[in-house]
Amino acid sequence: MFMMKKQGKLIAGVLAASVLFTLPVMPAYAAKDPAAGYSTVQLEPVQMKEMTYYKAGSSSIPATIQWVTDTNALEFLPLSVIGDVTSVVKDADGVYWIGTKNGLQRVNFKEKDAKDIVQYMAGPRYLYGGDDLVTGLASDGAGGVWVRTASGVTHIAMPKRTLYDKSFTYEKLITPVNDRRGMITGTPFTFTETNPGFDAVDYNSSTGVFKGTPKTDDNDGLWTSMYAIGEIFRYKALQEQYGASPSPEQLQEIADAKKSATRATKAVLLLDYVSGRGNGFPARSYMLTSEAHAQTTGNSIYGFQSQNGFWFQHFVGPDAVNPNGIIPSMKRTDKAPIGYAMVRVTEDAMKKKGDTLFPSGGTDVMNYNGLGLSHEAIAELNKTRPEGQKLGEDIKTIVGVIENEGQEDEMISQVLPVITAATNNVLVKVDKTTGVDNKPLFQLTVPVYEQIPAFFNDLFPDTAILDGHIDMNQIVYKADTSSDEVIGHYALFYAAYKYFIGNSNDPELEQLKDYVEEATHRMTELILKDEHYYIEDATGKSTQWSKWFGKYFNDNRAVMEQQEQWKFHVGVDGAGNDALSYGYEDAPLNALEVMAALKAANFITAAKFPADAAKYEAAYNMAFDGEYSKGEPYVNGKGYIGMANEYIERRLVRQATNAYNDNDNKVVNRDNVTEYNTNANATLHNDWTQYINYSDEELAWFALFILVTHEQEPGKRQQIVSAFDQWFENEKREENPFYTFLYQLAHPERTDIDLQAAVRYLYRLPEFQVTFPVQNNRQDVFYIEPGDRDKDRKQSNYVLAPDERRTMKNNGNPFSADEQAGAPNPNYNYNGGTMEAGSVFTLPYWMGRYFGIIKE
Structure with missing residues (x-):
């Protein structure tokens, strides 16, 4: 015992030395603007639901429960409206628990928030196996209730807890469940009760063990960025709350937050280095070749991989000889390749032709946002290919057919990243028969110029380290990166630089700072290369979604504005056909994204890359300079704040144009509508909220987070906040602190923003983010x-x-x-399922704490 105490003091001393190393740089102070008009919400302990699940017949169901099976306690409703009520209890606090044939209700007339007076509980989250026919109730004497159905019994405890207490539950689940080498997202999990004498499932059990089996996610970087930003604010909020002389326990808490923030930030940074391209390309995700989802048929690079996407496997070392040439945009004159990466055989690699970008763009491969190779890439690769095996001539995939009446049909072909004997010169399809003895006719490669820095070694198991570096031959990474990932990276790097590492004198954080600066610089240079405003991939083209160039949003805009239909929010050409470009509706979001990227890059790179930082500032300022381009020649970046302020308008236009298309190319009105679908109804009512992409709302948050917290010039800030106002028109209905707290920072002068509703979201969010039906x-x-x-x-x-x-x-x-x-399942598996990370709680909670929007 004594030895343990001495060890504890030693650990505390080490923590004090490491954590306090940064404390003098950022003294304790409230981050809330002294001039802000809003009042900080004082948080308080509230009753929260904690469930324990007992299958029917469980030996652990207390035999002393006295079940109520009548409705006598229901005094405030007439008998005529309680026909489906099966049992009612009124507890000592005057709370009614009402069991019905369709679930359970809790009615407490003393609730402070009227929206919480009646709370509804049904489905397997609350009633065993999703059996909603309640057959008996019993008060537990402590504010909770026992609920019986034919399938089992649930104990719904209602202990009073603080949000601070609740935050620890989300934190403690990250490592055993959601963490895959620092990347954080939802994942399958198992729960094992190690106490053989307890025949039930209680996620709060001290003897229960959670274990996750995390796998690659399409947006690993985005979800991890969200978690990391929350951990950064946790670190800052705790530092400032505990001041210059924290206790050993407080030091440990700060150290835990720092460790989590550092690990997650490194995991996202790694995605900017894992490809080895050395040009700032951010990968979507990566796997080790040993992972289950990385397996291929026959365990070879030529075999089919079921995990879909645009995946590349590294071949690095003196024996790695690239079988293909190098496309122009992937060539470097300053470095020689150390190997290459070959695309894996997947459905996307064989089939993803994409959609057309511009209605007037025809069938050329450059008018598609899929994986077809550019003309320049094909021409370069053909230089090293023998006759009879030329790409685009002998080897190609048919991606479409134009039927010509009375004439020969026209075949639309592309050179996709993988073409096999079975897919060559035929209509696009999947071939799962490839292998060592049946290699693809063409398999795209990309050069590898750089070893992944040893800085990231600690994210990997020892089996993935070779000669002091990550063994790149064990890496498979996912390309075709979307703007989702890109804006997530920028938001995290900005948050890390501004609130975590920018002024730190901690050696570990200083090293992290170096990589944040370099990664931000590289990625921004990639976007601005030749002023093309997109992320270029191994195909010689932009990735499907990482596009910020003017034509993508506004092709044919000037022509559309001249048509009669435009005054009805319908975008057509002179012939009356839909002329909206593929990216038309994305313009407000993508404008904010690229503006935020430039603003963040200018801030992060100013010290190390001052000349380029000045270039980024000039590009950012151009977004506020005049109107955006509506026709050739397009000036990328110019006037983008105007597009950012067209969020509602562009949704109305896309929606009305869709309704026009469905209505035989006639502007929809009440007299001529032929089909009352969502687009038609919403158009008639001018209701743009029916055309919302809720994923866009989330992505806009990351861009607005940068712009709202960093832009201080009044004129520019006002235009940014004006754009945010449009997004919040719908977001305020969601009562989500993720949006509400940031909106309060955008409008510190306002006192009418419903912070209480946002706090209610935090109170009512399930403690365990299990994806129950x-x-x-x-x-x-x-x-x-x-x-x-x-x-x-x-x-x-x-x-x-x-x-x-x-x-x-x-x-x-x-x-x-x-x-x-679905139907009741008496064998429902509460010992497994899928669990989301708690980032939807931890980010707004800790950000709200840091900025003084809420306080414990």
Whole structure:
């Protein structure tokens, strides 16, 4: 015991030395603007739901429970409206628990927030196996309730807890469940109760063990950035709260936050180095070749990989001889390749032709946003290919057919990254038969110029380290990176530089700072290369979504404005056909993204790359200089703040144009509408909220986070905030602190922003982010038709509390009646499932703490 105490003091001393190393640089102070008009919300302990699940017949169900199976306690409703009520208890605090044939209700007339008076509990999150027919209730005497159904029993405890306490649950689950070498996202998990005498599932059990099996995610960088930003604010909030003389326990807490923030930031940074291209290309994700989802048929580079996407496997070393030439945009004169990476055989590599960008652009490969190679890339690769094996001539994939009546049909072909004997010169399809004895006819490669820096070694197991470096031959990385990833990287690097590492004299953080500066510089140079405003991939073209050039948003805009239909928000050409470019509706978001990227890059690179930082500042300022281009010649970046302020307008235009297309090329009105679909109805009512892409709302947050917290020039800031105002028109309905807290920072003078509703979201968010199916068939909710992107899923007309709807990230529609629970399952598996990371809580909570929006 004594030895342990001495060791504890020693550890505390070491922590004091390491953590306090940075404290003098950033003294304790409130980050809230002294001139702000809003009042900080004082948080308080509230009752939160904690469930324990007992299967019917469990030996651990207390035998002393006295079940109530009548409705005598229900005093405030007439008998005519309680026909489906099965049992009612009124506890000592006057709270009613009402069991019905369709779930459980908690009614507490003393709740401070009227929206919490009636709380609805159904589906497997609350009732065993999703059996919503309640057969008995019993108060637990401590504010909670025991609920019985034919499938089992649930104990819903209601202990009072603070949000600070709740934050620890999310934190403690990250390492065992959600962490894959520092990358954080939702993942399959198992839960094992190690106490053989306890026959139930209680996620709060001190003897329960969580274990995740995280795998690659399409947006590893984005989700990890979100988590890391929250951890950075956790670190700052704790530092400033505890001041210059923290206790050993507080030092440990600060050190934990620093460790988490550092690890997650490094994991995102690694994505900017993992390709080895050395040009700032940010990968979507990566895997080790040993991972289950990285396996191929026959365990060779030539075999089919089921994990879809645009994946490359490294071949690095003196024996690595690239079988192909190097396309012009991937050539470097300052370095020789140390190897190459070859594309894996996947469905996307064989089939992803993409969509056309411009209605007037024809069938040329450059008018598609898929994986077809550019003409320059094909020409260069053909220089080293023998006759009879020329790309585009002998080897190509048919991606479409234009039927010509009375004449021979026209074949549209592309050179996709993988072409096999079975896919060559035929209509695009998947071939899963390739292998060592049946190699593809063409398999794209890209040079590798750089070894992954040893700085990232600690993210990997020892088995992946060779001669002091990460063994790149064990790496498979995912390309075709989207703007989602890019803006996530910039937001994290900005947050890290401004709030975590920028002025630090901590050696570990100084090294991290060097890589943040370099990665930001490289990625920005890649975007601005030849002023093309996109991320170029190994195909010689832009990736599918990382596009910020003017023509992408505004092709044919000047022509459309001259048409009669334009005054009805319909964009057509002179012939009356849809003329909106593929990226038309993305313009407001993407304008904010590239502006934020330039603003962040200028800030981060000013010390190390001053000349380029000045270039970024000039490009950023150009966004506020006049109007954006509406025709040739397009000036990329010019006037983009104008596009940023067209969020609502562009959704109305795209929606009305879709309705026009569905209405036989006639502007929709009440007299001529032929099909009352979502687009038509929303157009008639001028309701742009039915055409929202909720993922865009989330992405706009990352851009606005940079711009709102860093732009101080009044004229520019006003225009940025004006753009935010349009996004928040819908976001305020969601009552999500992720949006509300940032909006308060955009409007520090306002006192009418509903911070209490945002705090309620934090109170009501489930403690364990398990993706349970939910019961959407409720009589207390009025449902409206699905949104444009919701398929056949109806929407609630107001946002339900987070613990009454599906578990989700911020990129989905919170009004959508999704993940509907099915029939009761008495064998429901509470010992496994999928669990999202708690970032939707930790980021706004700690950011709100740091900026003085909320306080414990």
